[in-house]
Amino acid sequence: MFAPDIILAAVLNGLMTGAVYALTAVGLTLVYGVLHIINFAHGAILTAAMFAAYFAWKAGIDPYIAVFGLAPLFFGAGYAVQRYVIGPSSHGEDRNILLVTLGLSIVIENALLAGFRSDTRTIDVPYGFSVIDLGFTFLSVPRVVAFGASCAAAALLWGILTRTDTGKAIRAVAKEKLGASLVGIDVAHVYAVTFGLGAACLAVAACLLLPTFYVHPRVGNAYVLVAFTIVVLGGMGSVPGALIGGLFIGVVESLSGLFLGESLGQIGIFLIFILVLLVRPTGLFGARA
Amino acid sequence: MRGQANPVRAYGPILLMAAVLGALPLLAASNTLLNAMVLALIIALAAQGWNILGGYGGQFSFGHAAFFGMGAYCTAILQTRFGVNAYIAFAAAVAVGSLVGLAIGYLSFRSGLRGSYFALGTLAFAEVFRILANASAFTGGAAGVLIKLDVRPETFQFASRAVYFWIALGLVTAVMLVNRWIERSRFGAWLVAIRENEDAAKALGVDTFAVKLKAITLSAAITAVSGAFYAQYFLFLDAGIAFGPWISVEALLAPIIGGLGTVFGPVIGALGLHFVSEMTRHVTGRIPGIDLVLYGALLVVMVAFARDGIIGLLMKLRARLAGGRA
Numbered sequence: 001m002f003a004p005d006i007i008l009a010a011v012l013n014g015l016m017t018g019a020v021y022a023l024t025a026v027g028l029t030l031v032y033g034v035l036h037i038i039n040f041a042h043g044a045i046l047t048a049a050m051f052a053a054y055f056a057w058k059a060g061i062d063p064y065i066a067v068f069g070l071a072p073l074f075f076g077a078g079y080a081v082q083r084y085v086i087g088p089s090s091h092g093e094d095r096n097i098l099l100v101t102l103g104l105s106i107v108i109e110n111a112l113l114a115g116f117r118s119d120t121r122t123i124d125v126p127y128g129f130s131v132i133d134l135g136f137t138f139l140s141v142p143r144v145v146a147f148g149a150s151c152a153a154a155a156l157l158w159g160i161l162t163r164t165d166t167g168k169a170i171r172a173v174a175k176e177k178l179g180a181s182l183v184g185i186d187v188a189h190v191y192a193v194t195f196g197l198g199a200a201c202l203a204v205a206a207c208l209l210l211p212t213f214y215v216h217p218r219v220g221n222a223y224v225l226v227a228f229t230i231v232v233l234g235g236m237g238s239v240p241g242a243l244i245g246g247l248f249i250g251v252v253e254s255l256s257g258l259f260l261g262e263s264l265g266q267i268g269i270f271l272i273f274i275l276v277l278l279v280r281p282t283g284l285f286g287a288r289a
Numbered sequence: 290m291r292g293q294a295n296p297v298r299a300y301g302p303i304l305l306m307a308a309v310l311g312a313l314p315l316l317a318a319s320n321t322l323l324n325a326m327v328l329a330l331i332i333a334l335a336a337q338g339w340n341i342l343g344g345y346g347g348q349f350s351f352g353h354a355a356f357f358g359m360g361a362y363c364t365a366i367l368q369t370r371f372g373v374n375a376y377i378a379f380a381a382a383v384a385v386g387s388l389v390g391l392a393i394g395y396l397s398f399r400s401g402l403r404g405s406y407f408a409l410g411t412l413a414f415a416e417v418f419r420i421l422a423n424a425s426a427f428t429g430g431a432a433g434v435l436i437k438l439d440v441r442p443e444t445f446q447f448a449s450r451a452v453y454f455w456i457a458l459g460l461v462t463a464v465m466l467v468n469r470w471i472e473r474s475r476f477g478a479w480l481v482a483i484r485e486n487e488d489a490a491k492a493l494g495v496d497t498f499a500v501k502l503k504a505i506t507l508s509a510a511i512t513a514v515s516g517a518f519y520a521q522y523f524l525f526l527d528a529g530i531a532f533g534p535w536i537s538v539e540a541l542l543a544p545i546i547g548g549l550g551t552v553f554g555p556v557i558g559a560l561g562l563h564f565v566s567e568m569t570r571h572v573t574g575r576i577p578g579i580d581l582v583l584y585g586a587l588l589v590v591m592v593a594f595a596r597d598g599i600i601g602l603l604m605k606l607r608a609r610l611a612g613g614r615a
Contacts, residue, residue, distance in 0.1 A: 038405040089593030094404055095349060099545065099592045102351075106538065106585030113578030217578070221534075225416060228409055267424075270417045277410045278400040 002258065009137035010254045016143040018250020019150035020205050024223050025230035025242040026154055027201035033237025034174040034194040037094060040101040041081075043224025044108035045199050049074055049206035050215045051112060057123045057210070064145070067207035071200045078199025083192035113217040121215045128211055146208035153204045154243055157197065161239070170194055174237065226253075229273040299469055303552065307462040314451035323450040329563035330457035331519050335536060336543035336555035337464045338511030343541060344550035345477065346504045347484030349404075352411030353512050353540040355393065355418050358531030360386040360513030361520040362422060365434040370427075375445035379517050386513020387506045394505035398498055403487070412537070419532035433527030436520065445521050453522055460518065461556060464511055468552045480504055481550070512540065542584060546591055548600025557599055562587075 234241025
């Protein structure tokens with residue numbers, strides 16, 4: 001039905017999108033792996049980060065430079081939210097955490113709506129429409145950058161988790177919370193650091209998305225379910241699973257968009273999601289439910 | 290309240306509340322007020338449905354929009370496309386809604402989805418329905434469905450808002466009575482046992498799968514009533530209204546604010562939330578989203594400080610007063 005080079009182009013484009021998806025999913029899966037909660041505010045935090053990147057651009061700072069300021073800023077904000085809002089108000093019960101993060105997402109999303117209205121905003125950067133000619137297809141430069149930077153950010157995160165003492169503490173808490181606190185690890189602090197790392201991933205993703213995407217108070221919603229799908233597919237809490245899952249979902253979306261048309265394109269993602277949940281809720285890489 | 294042996298004390302307060310609210314249109318017949326009340330009662334119905342499964346059974350669904358939307362679309366499409374009588378369409382919509390609940394429940398509970406997984410799964414089902422309804426020509430696509438205006442009692446359309454109000458109130462009251470009856474039944478006790486500790490309930494011989502399946506079917510049916518009534522009242526719907534996340538959120542918010550797993554909780558929560566949102570609009574003017582900011586903040590505050598909602602706070606107050614007297 002389609003020539004092979006069109007399909008190949010769709011696969012390549014899917015991989016580019018998939019890398020950013022993977023980055024948003026890595027944040028989510030990390031938080032799940034350590035805190036054992038689903039962070040429903042994930043999409044809203046991404047939206048907030050995109051607004052921050054947008055206003056940085058308004059102030060004359062390119063998103064690719066703003067990322068170095070926004071990532072630490074969102075780390076701090078995420079740390080504070082977990083430590084002073086989610087932690088204390090949920091009394092350590094899973095159901096409560098679910099509701100508190102849902103409440104936070106409603107607050108963030110609608111505060112942005114109240115503040116900035118539902119206008120769709122885009123930025124205009126000189127490299128926005130530059131392309132690389134591959135002979136059979138063109139690749140957009142900002143998307144190639146997003147692909148590379150997402151991989152780099154994921155590698156950095158992997159480095160933090162495996163090479164540093166903080167990373168070791170995070171992995172210890174993820175495995176055995178009580179044991180970790182017995183050997184002197186401050187669990188509340190580790191929780192907050194993890195949540196902060198998740199938020200920082202979103203800040204990076206936001207800066208990478210902005211040159212080719214738009215900002216809108218509900219933009220995060222489009223990503224949050226995709227991120228959930230990836231996390232479930234890759235296995236809740238598995239970072240490599242999230243990376244591979246992200247790339248896979250990017251390609252699936254791109255191909256189902258090609259074959260089913262734009263408006264039905266996303267359905268492929270949800271069907272995979274439901275299927276994985278029902279058939280193998282531990283995901284492809286997860287160890288246990 | 291739960292173990293009430295005396296039927297008058299069990300069912301009396303429900304009928305009293307219905308009688309007091311039912312007198313409202315006779316006292317203040319302003320269309321704005323009635324309109325707000327009808328919408329609040331529609332939300333109350335959706336919330337009552339959610340409360341059966343989430344409040345009593347402890348299975349938190351984030352996708353009750355699936356049932357609400359199914360009820361709404363069935364009512365509308367049966368009338369507009371097939372010329373079915375409005376009342377028959379209404380009944381059929383509720384039947385279809387409960388079947389969808391049964392199907393989603395069967396798939397989810399069979400695969401052992403619990404807690405966050407169940408919440409995510411229901412959310413995904415609602416999203417699939419939303420995308421399908423938005424893309425398919427059968428459901429009117431993105432333009433939505435418009436039920437033809439034809440104000441006659443035979444078509445379930447009335448000139449006076451008071452009539453809609455009384456019907457909505459009647460539905461809410463009926464569900465409250467059923468709800469109370471469930472509370473006093475064996476099925477209700479099993480449901481609460483599952484919420485408190487599913488493994489223990491299973492070990493004691495409760496068929497947890499069957500009980501949860503019954504609960505989600507009933508829950509879906511009630512929420513489908515809410516959706517069908519919404520379609521009949523507003524005569525218009527699209528995928529965003531019927532299957533959008535807003536209704537999933539309101540359906541779970543109202544019982545949590547009012548009091549999870551209580552008969553009055555969802556109703557008090559829905560009425561309270563709509564009162565608060567009207568008040569904020571009154572104070573801040575038409576800033577979009579500001580009422581939802583308040584909803585979200587309320588949700589966090591209630592979870593943090595009042596796990597048992599408004600009902601819980603009232604019970605605590607009563608206990609303190611009674612303690613003072615003794």
